[in-house]
Amino acid sequence: MKKKKSVKTGIIVAILLLAVGFAAVTTQLIINGIATIRPDNANFRKYVVFSNDDEHKPFLTTTGQSDTTLEGDDIGAVEVIDDGKTISFTTPIFNQIGEEVTLHYHITNRSQYNARLATVACVILNEDGSELSDSENKYLEVIADNKLNGSVLRNNAITDEDTVRIRMIKSYVGTPSYGGADEVTKAEDEVSTDILDKEVKKYKVHCEMSAAGEEINENEYVRPSNN
Secondary structure, three states, X not given: OHHHHHHHHHHHHHHHHHHHHHHOOOOOOXXXXXXXXXXXXXXXXXXXXXXXXXXXOOEEEEEOOOOOOOOOOOOOOEEEEOOOOEEEEOOXXXXXXXXXXXXXXXXXXXXXXXXXXXXXXXXXXXXXXXXXXXXXXXXXXXXXXXOOOOOEEOOOEEOOOEEEEEEEOOOOOOOOOOXXXXXXOHHHHHHOHHHOOOOOOOEEEEEEEEEEEEOOOOOOOOOOOOO
């Protein structure tokens, strides 16, 4: 019985000595580095745009509009240009007080940020882009409905619809033209309103909206599809 006990003791001692031998010599390997981050402004500027897919294309609707022809203009056409940053459109002609044209649009965010949308601010300008003078008659007003103001558009999402309305608020007399090839007289003009040649005025509608990027975590990020 003693012989067996001594054998077991020797084995235990040998294992302990072996463990001490491995633990006696140690070392450390260290990696030092610098990781730098910065905001991706180009990503945000490029991928927060007006929607232009089949389901969310911008379009116009009219209220009380009757005269929809103007030679040389594509009346009612709406186009997304400048890589999605601009909507271009031409309204039908305004003839009467209360006539209204509404632009319907959505916004898409395909950036790596959430986008907090701000107020849409609109102005009526002369056709050349210059501001209207204080003394100039204001025939039109533009109203941004701002349904999206203050909302957060998540990454890889599309907003609900928002609208901008242009309305005629003052009647426009224009300048009649007499004579010409048919030698129409003033008296005939006063009788026949069909011959009255009304002067056409054109205005530019300019609207701007800003958006601010907001940080999101990796588990919140939805990678945009290839579509």
